[in-house]
Amino acid sequence: MTDFREARAALWGFLATAFYFIWVFGHDRVPSDSFIALFRNYLTAAFALLFAAGIFGLTILLWRNRPQKGMEAPSPLAVIRDWGERQWDEHRFVKIVWPPLLFAILLTAFNAFKQKILATRPFAHDGWLAEADRWLFFGEDGWIFFHDLFGSTSATLFIDLSYHAWFLPMSIGVIICAFLGPENYRVRTQYLFSYIFVWIGLGSIMAFLFPSAGPCFYNDFVGSHDSYAQMMAVLREHDTILEARGANVQALNNMAALLAARDADGLVLGGGISAMPSVHNGLSVLFAIGAYRINRWLGYAMIAYAVLIWVGSVYLGWHYALDGLISAALTLAFWKLAGHFADALARPVTPWGRLARA
Structure with a gap:
């Protein structure tokens, strides 16, 4: 039986992200050829991750259906075919396809927004944020x-x-949603809509309203700040020591790359400067919430990672x-809001096409 909850969730998620994607793509500051190339890269990466996760999942599925003593097990081909038929019957593969599409659409639009649209805003909020730190x-x-x-x-x-390993759970978390069973409809939908809200709500709308460069770029864009200059000097000193051990401070390389890419004509993967609010922190909180809903101990580990x-x-x-x-705080609010969305989309549709009230 087709699970129309998945189709409705995917449709609304696609509409929200497509609107954002089209709006950014249509902005006169965004180069269309570079935007399309960036989307192609993210789309390829998303489906490569989906394929890798699928192979891993099928391996587990085949292991669970391995021959037992005195019992005959179904052939691997039959197990795979049965799994595929079940996905088709339940949701026409919608549940599997829309998370990687969501990932590629959101990250492309966000990258372009941050580099070309947000860059038009002056960094006007670093002063009070620095004062808040001292308080x-x-x-x-x-x-x-x-x-x-x-x-x-x-x-x-x-x-x-x-800190820089964050990209792994940021991408894998979305892909895992594609393979959670129908019993996990709510947590999957809640996670994916929260993911949308973080990128658009925090990374775009809030960042546009409160543009700031962050301590590492304070002296580059805001003004003279002896403490932050000292901070950069300490990090460079640590980098010099680590180079002797064959390591380095990746943050310094990334900061230099962001500065170099600021005036680039095209779009650079991961480019753009914005501190307030932090998508990095918001998504790490989302990882923790989602992980806790799946496994309590995994959730504790991800809470510790979010603090780190x-x-x-x-x-x-x-x-x-x-x-x-x-x-x-806003990510927790987004999670609650996304839960209401998930519940609304799960309600049966009346003959008049309206969602029935629970």
Whole structure:
């Protein structure tokens, strides 16, 4: 029996992201050829991840259906065919296809928005965000608080690696949604709509309203700030020490790349400068919520990772502390809102085409 909840969720998710995608694509500052090339790259990456996850999932499925003692197991081909027929009967593969499409559409539009549209806004909010940091950390800048607490080259390397490993759960989390069973309809739909709200609500609308560069770029775009200049000097000193060990501070490379790409004519993968609010922190909170709904211990691990991401965002100078705190609060609100969406879309449709009230 076809599960129309999945089709409705996919339709509304596609409409929301397509509107955002088309609006960004149609902006006169966004180069169309570069935009299409970026979309092609993200689409290829999304379906490559889907394929890899599918192979992994089928391997587990075949293992569960392996021959047992004294029992005859179905052939691997029959297991795969049965799985495919069930997906077709239940939702016409909608549940599997729309998460990677969502990923490619959102990231392409967000990258273009951040690099070409958001770049027209002056960084007018760094001043009060820096002051808020000093209030939160008892009169000193956030980066100083954390460096005094556990600052060392080893800590910098660990935090740097952890912070930039964020891309893995950011992409894998969406792909996992494609393979969760129909019993996980609510958590899947809630996660995917929250994902949309974070990229568009936090990364685009809020970023446009509160444009800021962040501590690492304060001296480049806002004004002279001795403390943040000292922060960058400390990170460079750690980088020099780590280079002798065959490692480096990846954050410094990425910061240099963002500065170099700011005036580029085309679109650069991952380009654009924006601190407030933090999509990085918002999505790490979303990972934790989604993981907890699937497995409690996995959820605890991802909560710890979300805290590490927040600390790392301040420690490395990417964000002010308030960027992550506001993002976390709004992501929790988005999760609640997405849950209401999921429930509404799950209601049966009346003969008059309206969703029935529960």
